[in-house]
Amino acid sequence: MKHNAVTTSAAAQRTSVYRPxxxxxxxxxxxxxxxxxxxxxxxxxxxxxxxxxxxxxxxxxxxxxxxxxxxxxxFEHFRLFFTNPDFFMLLRNTLVLSFYNLIFFFPAPIIAALMLNEVRIALYKRAVQTLIYVPHFISMVIVASLTYVFLTTEGGPVNEWLSAHTGKTVDFLTSPDWFRPLIIIQTIWKECGWGTIIFLAALAAVDVEQYEAAIVDGANRLRQLWHITLPALRSTIVILLILRMGHVLDNGFEQIYLMLNPLNRENAEVFDTYVYMMGITQGAFSYSTAVGLFKSVVGVILVLGTNWLAKRFGQSGLY
Known part of the structure; x- marks a missing residue:
């Protein structure tokens, strides 16, 4: 018995994992x-x-x-910021724009990736991918300039067409009601194609045999999409959603600033442009830093909260 115990101990030592x-x-x-x-x-x-x-x-x-x-x-600067009459306007504009982005832009790359995944002609698929990737590399200044050229009331083709068919023109660029739709349309056009890369990579990892087994069981394309494709994207969607929640108060400065003017400021002014206006143009460095810190703290809280909810619902989350 003693010999067996010594042999077992020696074998255990030899098979132990070496940790450098x-x-x-x-x-x-x-x-x-x-x-x-x-x-x-x-x-x-x-x-x-x-x-x-x-x-x-x-x-x-x-x-x-x-x-x-x-x-x-x-905390004096924070007190001044929270009691500022513009605070609730900025908060409303920022949250509404983020909500629109979450509802309309966030699903757009997913839908585009699912559609591209169904294309069976490789040449056509690569051509479409190239066309929808290109806008990502176009400067936002160019995007805003194109928007102005197409939508201006002074010779813009869209208003020229409206004038010829309805006898009226629409002031898209200065109307507060049109600001948010224009921002969402610009974002989808510019970034939707680039966002499909992550989802297409996730779809490439799906085992083809699952689709073959589903076809044998009589599943049509819609059933395959619902029971195989979407579950394969679930973890990627959750992680990107968690990261997206960190940018709820961060709508991006350049795009908003380029489309902002005194006539649409009521719906266009957000925290990012407000920080620029107060910090750079008016020299209130401490005050603008307090606004930026407020945005960052809210972003961290939202990321941690969304990650906690994801884990509660059985997803892996960020950590």
């Missing part, structure tokens, strides 16, 4: 870790080091006094 130290792993895979350096340096320099600047939100920053000599004011 951190230094040995770094030495062994040094070139692999070297590939991480550009990304790590980027995030360190442009993401983490600038976080030191959020302290401006708690100071009354004066450029001639410098950062350290400027007076600490605590």
């Amino acid at each position: 130290s951190i230094m040995s792993r770094l030495k062994r895979d040094k070139w692999m870790y070297a590939l991480l350096l550009p990304g790590l340096i980027y995030f360190l320099v442009f993401k983490y080091v600038p976080m030191w600047g959020v302290l401006l939100a708690f100071k009354n920053y004066q450029p001639f006094l410098g950062f350290w000599k400027s007076e600490w004011v605590g």
